[in-house]
Every structure is written in C-alpha cells, then in structure tokens.
Amino acid sequence: MTNKYREEAPGYTMTTVMEEAARCLLCHDAPCSAACPADTDPASFIQSVRFRNLKGAADTIRSNNALGAICARVCPTEKYCELACSRSGIDVPIDIGGIQRFVTDFEQQGDLKIIEKGDSNGKSVAIVGSGPGGLQTATTLLEKGYAVDIYEKNEKAGGYLTYGIPEYRLPANIVNYEIQRIIDLGANIKYNTTVGKDITMTEIKANHDAVVVAVGASEGKVLSMFKDNPYVESAVDFLARVKENQDDIVDIPGSAIVIGGGDVAMDVSTTLKRLNVKNVTDVAYEEFDEFKASKKELAGTQKQGVTIVDGYVPERVNGNEVTFKHRNIDGELKIKADTIILAVGQKVNTEGLGFVTEHGEVKFKGYKAKDEKVYVTGDIAEGDKTVVWAVRKGKEVAEEIDHDLLGGN
Ligand SMILES: Cc1cc2nc3c(=O)[nH]c(=O)nc-3n(C[C@H](O)[C@H](O)[C@H](O)COP(=O)(O)OP(=O)(O)OC[C@H]3O[C@@H](n4cnc5c(N)ncnc54)[C@H](O)[C@@H]3O)c2cc1C
Numbered sequence: 001m002t003n004k005y006r007e008e009a010p011g012y013t014m015t016t017v018m019e020e021a022a023r024c025l026l027c028h029d030a031p032c033s034a035a036c037p038a039d040t041d042p043a044s045f046i047q048s049v050r051f052r053n054l055k056g057a058a059d060t061i062r063s064n065n066a067l068g069a070i071c072a073r074v075c076p077t078e079k080y081c082e083l084a085c086s087r088s089g090i091d092v093p094i095d096i097g098g099i100q101r102f103v104t105d106f107e108q109q110g111d112l113k114i115i116e117k118g119d120s121n122g123k124s125v126a127i128v129g130s131g132p133g134g135l136q137t138a139t140t141l142l143e144k145g146y147a148v149d150i151y152e153k154n155e156k157a158g159g160y161l162t163y164g165i166p167e168y169r170l171p172a173n174i175v176n177y178e179i180q181r182i183i184d185l186g187a188n189i190k191y192n193t194t195v196g197k198d199i200t201m202t203e204i205k206a207n208h209d210a211v212v213v214a215v216g217a218s219e220g221k222v223l224s225m226f227k228d229n230p231y232v233e234s235a236v237d238f239l240a241r242v243k244e245n246q247d248d249i250v251d252i253p254g255s256a257i258v259i260g261g262g263d264v265a266m267d268v269s270t271t272l273k274r275l276n277v278k279n280v281t282d283v284a285y286e287e288f289d290e291f292k293a294s295k296k297e298l299a300g301t302q303k304q305g306v307t308i309v310d311g312y313v314p315e316r317v318n319g320n321e322v323t324f325k326h327r328n329i330d331g332e333l334k335i336k337a338d339t340i341i342l343a344v345g346q347k348v349n350t351e352g353l354g355f356v357t358e359h360g361e362v363k364f365k366g367y368k369a370k371d372e373k374v375y376v377t378g379d380i381a382e383g384d385k386t387v388v389w390a391v392r393k394g395k396e397v398a399e400e401i402d403h404d405l406l407g408g409n
C-alpha cells in the first residue's frame with residue numbers, strides 16, 4: 001500500500017501508553033464513562049492498563065462494544081468522553097481513544113476471543129444492512145443465542161466503515177478483522193443481496209422472528225442545480241471509489257471544488273490532496289465559528305493545503321464553473337475546476353422496505369417500525385449519526401427484541 005493511504009496517527013508503545021494512563025486521575029463516578037454513548041467505560045479500562053492488565057482492559061472494552069478497535073480510531077471523543085474528562089481542568093484531557101487503540105491492537109495481535117456466542121434459544125433475526133448498526137445488533141443477538149442472517153447489498157460488509165471513512169483514518173485490516181470476528185461468532189452474511197429488489201421484506205419476515213432494518217443513509221444528497229451535471233459527483237460515491245481502488249485510482253483531476261463544511265467534506269478534501277490534486281477548494285455554507293467539522297478534521301485539512309472558503313452558498317452552475325454568493329455580505333465568487341464534489345449530506349433509500357422518508361430521513365420514535373415484527377437501528381434510528389451511537393443503538397434494539405420475543409431472560 002502506498003504511503004498516501006497509511007494510517008496517519010502513530011499508535012502508543014507500552015512505555016508511552018503507561019505514561020498517558022498515569023495522567024488519569026482515576027475519578028470516582030468517572031465522568032468519561034458516563035459520557036460514552038456505548039458505555040465503553042474508559043475509567044475502568046485505563047485503570048487496568050495502569051496495572052499492566054491489558055487482557056482485563058480488552059475484556060472491559062469488548063463487554064460493551066463489538067467495534068472497539070474501530071471506535072478507538074474514529075470516535076469523535078472530543079464530543080463525548082474526552083469532553084467530560086476531569087483532567088481537562090489541569091491541562092489536557094486523557095487521550096482515551098489512543099489508549100483504547102493500544103488495548104485493541106494488543107487484543108488483535110494476541111487474537112484474543114473475548115465475545116462468546118450464547119446457547120441457541122431457537123429464535124432467528126434478519127438484519128438488513130451490515131454497517132456498524134447491523135454489526136453490533138448481530139453481535140448482541142448472537143451473544144444471547146439468536147441465529148442471525150444479515151442481508152447486505154454490497155459485495156463487502158461494513159457500510160461506511162468499508163466504503164466511506166478514508167483508509168488513513170481507519171485501515172481496512174482493522175475493519176475486516178472486527179467483521180471477521182462477528183462472522184466467526186455465527187453471523188451469516190448474504191452479500192450482493194438488496195432487500196426490496198433481490199428479496200422482499202415479506203419473504204424475510206416469513207423466515208425470521210424479527211427483522212432489523214439498518215440501511216443507514218447510504219446515498220449522497222445532490223442539490224437540484226447540480227443534477228445530471230457530468231462534472232459532479234457525491235462525496236460518498238467519490239470516497240467509495242477511492243476505497244475500492246486504493247492502489248489504482250483513475251481519473252485524478254487537476255483541480256476540485258468540494259461543497260460542504262462537515263467532516264465528510266474534510267475527508268474528501270484531504271483525500272484529494274493525498275491523491276496529489278493540486279488545487280482543492282472547499283466552499284462551506286457555515287462561517288468558521290459555526291463549522292460542523294470537528295476541529296481536528298478541519299485542522300488536518302488545512303494542514304494539507306486545502307483552501308477553505310466559508311460563508312458561501314452555490315447560486316448557479318454552468319458546466320464546471322460554480323458561482324457562489326456570500327450569505328451575509330455582498331460578494332460573488334466564481335470558481336472553475338475539473339471536478340465538483342458535493343458533501344451536503346446523505347439520505348436514506350428505503351425503496352422496497354415499506355418505510356416513508358421525510359427529507360431523506362426515516363422518522364420514528366424509538367426502534368419499533370409500524371409493523372410489529374420490524375425494528376430500525378443505526379443512522380436511521382433517532383440519535384447521533386456516529387459509529388459509537390450505532391453501537392449503542394445496536395445494543396439497545398437487540399435488548400428490545402429479546403424483551404419482545406423472550407421477555408429479556
Ligand atoms: C465519509 C464519512 C465519514 C464518516 N466518519 C465518521 C467518523 O469519523 N466517526 C464516526 O463516528 N462516524 C463517522 N461517519 C458516520 C458513520 O459512518 C455512520 O454513522 C455509520 O456508518 C452508520 O451506521 P449504519 O449501520 O446505520 O449505516 P451504514 O454504515 O450506512 O451501513 C448501512 C448498510 O446497509 C446496506 N444497505 C442499504 N440498503 C440496503 C438494502 N436495501 N438491502 C441490503 N443492504 C442495504 C448498505 O450497503 C450498508 O452496508 C462517517 C460517515 C461518512 C459518510
């Protein structure tokens with residue numbers, strides 16, 4: 001693999017991880033643990049690391065999170081556990097993600113098998129979609145003794161873990177390892193199978209006691225003025241293309257305009273720079289003080305030399321030339337580039353699944369759909385749209401199904 005895709009952040013060594021863990025205040029009622037959406041309990045695994053009990057630390061992480069090695073790399077910890085960390089009052093928060101990465105790397109190197117399949121309870125559940133929501137739901141159900149079939153439209157599992165988040169932030173070998181462990185636990189993944197097209201919901205329901213729909217928001221939104229424009233591609237299509245063809249990416253443009261100000265726009269801009277695209281301009285609706293992208297991602301993108309223009313909205317497009325207007329001041333900006341990539345959000349495609357969407361989203365309260373055998377989870381269920389929340393929602397929907405089918409015993 002070429003350098004441009006190699007994982008960016010170096011990991012800790014045994015010595016440096018001990019130094020970082022030694023900064024932890026071992027707080028009573030640790031705020032970091034209360035702030036983790038997946039209940040991964042940093043206070044407890046950091047304490048184990050301090051005692052050099054890496055197996056115990058891995059046990060703690062795995063008891064709550066089937067995707068612990070992935071969350072260690074991509075979780076926006078600055079919004080959750082590290083935001084709550086008491087050490088911030090002294091200097092800087094503990095690098096909880098970094099310590100978790102060290103522990104899960106140790107677990108992978110030792111090929112520890114911590115999660116175990118439960119004894120069969122005779123019930124079976126179908127899951128539509130193998131992104132983080134579907135994968136965590138499958139794990140919790142397998143631990144409880146359910147048989148699990150996952151229907152996945154793509155040829156690989158993982159959803160945005162496999163086809164979205166760039167390699168330099170989340171290496172494919174980490175994703176594949178976590179997925180393989182869920183397969184080893186008993187998940188039966190049926191690849192290249194689009195539910196609603198290759199198989200109907202009615203057929204799936206007839207063969208399972210419950211169905212969980214975890215299809216995510218897997219399509220990029222396209223603003224109407226850009227429809228059918230040959231220069232335009234959605235951010236998620238572009239990132240999927242790069243991940244699919246890492247060593248052999250074709251059609252590298254000389255210049256690019258990226259439209260959007262969130263983390264996905266930062267991923268696209270940084271990826272373009274890593275592919276040696278000379279001029280990359282990111283134009284965002286938000287002004288800098290209201291940017292949606294995390295500070296870490298924004299700084300990383302700026303470091304790559306991407307020009308970021310804030311506060312502008314696209315007004316018209318003529319081929320590959322876009323005219324933008326400033327939101328608050330009089331000002332017009334015309335930019336021409338070889339390609340235009342839209343990072344303006346993702347929408348849900350529920351064709352054939354029996355759900356209605358509103359502005360590209362499925363609106364339900366909780367995890368139950370209208371049909372009593374059908375549940376939703378992951379990005380299409382209420383709550384944050386992050387991997388750690390997909391883990392949380394996956395566990396919660398599995399508990400709810402277990403309660404409905406077997407009384408939760
Ligand atoms: C570029 C990008 C970067 C991101 N970076 C981060 C990050 O750094 N940290 C973070 O926490 N979150 C990040 N996210 C958000 C995170 O990836 C999502 O919140 C998460 O993947 C949602 O999980 P999910 O299982 O609901 O859906 P998805 O990951 O979207 O998975 C849905 C799965 O369902 C399948 N599917 C869809 N329709 C059907 C059908 N009809 N039949 C069968 N299968 C179907 C899809 O192929 C896919 O595999 C990022 C998202 C993107 C797009």
Ligand code: SF4
Nearest residue numbers: 024025027032085086
């Ligand atoms: S809040 Fe910070 S200092 Fe306290 S236990 Fe958690 S990681 Fe350690």
